[in-house]
Amino acid sequence: MHRILVIDDEESLVKNIEDFLKAKGYEVFASLDGNSGIELLKTQNVDLLILDLHLKDGPSGIQILRVAKMVKPDLKVVMFTGFGEEEEARTSCMSLGANAFLCKPTSLKDLTITIEDLLEVK
Secondary structure: OOEEEEEOOOHHHHHHHHHHHHHOOOEEEEEOOHHHHHHHHHHOOOOEEEEEOOOOOOOOHHHHHHHHHHHOOOOEEEEEEOOOOHHHHHHHHHHOOOOEEEEOOOOHHHHHHHHHHHHOOO
C-alpha cells in the first residue's frame, strides 16, 4: 500500500483529497501547516508528498520541499498552487526536485492520474 502525505492549509481541500485517496486504497497522512507536516515527513515513511506552495503559517512550500528532498531524496512530490505565478513557481519547484506541479483548482481525476504516474500504479 502506498503512503501519501498531504500538506495544505485549506482544510476542506485536505479532507476531500484525504477521503478520496483513502477510498482508492492509499494510506494518507495530512497536515494543515508546515511545521507539523515536516514532523510527519520525518516520522512517517511516505511514498509521495502533495504540497501546497503557499502555506499561511510556518515554513513555505519551497522550504518544505527542500527539507523533504534532504530527508528522503527519492520522495515523489506534487506541488499545488492556487496563485497566478505558475511558470516561475513551476520552474523553481521542478529545479528543487518536485515531480509534478498542479494548479488549484484541479480535479481529483487529474490528481489521481498524476499520483498513479509517479507511483507507477497500474
